[in-house]
Amino acid sequence: MRTQQTPAIQVRDLRKSYKDLHVLRGVDFEVARGGVFALLGSNGAGKTTAVRILSTLLKPDAGVVRVNGFDVTTQAADVRESISLTGQFAAVDEILTGRENLMLVARLRHLANPAQVADDLLRRFSLTDAAGRRAATYSGGMRRRLDIAMSLIGDPPIIFLDEPTTGLDPQARLEVWRTVKDLTAQGTTVLLTTQYLDEAEHLADRIAILHQGRIIVDGTLADLKRLLPPAKVEYVEKQPTLEEIFLTLTGTNT
Incomplete structure (x- = not known):
């Protein structure tokens, strides 16, 4: 039975193979409601399969x-x-305007008053001034924000963002980061897959590293930092970055 205390996502001994290729080899994790859970892994680690x-x-x-x-x-x-689900590339119709994209999805979901739904989301994602422009004219960050806005139509409690900042410039990435923080502030649960370790470091309440088909560590950033030796103090204390933790735990630190 689903309650507010029930985890948003529960995964136990998840396995998936393609003939002799074992992609997921017994994956276990839970995602609490209302936060950001980051699933980290290199290319081919199994993030998208999961x-x-x-x-x-x-x-x-x-x-x-x-x-x-x-x-x-x-x-x-x-x-x-x-x-x-929002994939690695924005799934907007570039021929339509931002407002028309949102209204189309609202109609497909059989919602009452699609125009009001669209206007509310345009305001929420700071796209009102661009509402009447074709999506083809949007910057990468604007297009991604529109894509995420479209995914929120119908108020789903859980959103999967599969490498949402792939191919975006630094400014567009920051725009998406702000959007994710706004989502969780309003109670949405976000599962984020990413190769960008600074992204997980900035956004995630909890981080799991998927390596060779298994979760090798799962915890807060502070938990992960405690897995490495204490920082050495010379003139300035240097705390390990998430990138250093990831490379050490996956054995790819050369």
């Missing part, structure tokens, strides 16, 4: 996966009503 299973786009070979209290295999329709 997200596709969580969002019911792919069936697991084994394991138990529950999203918003629903089993992804036996209650897939309930899971899909509970989530939204």
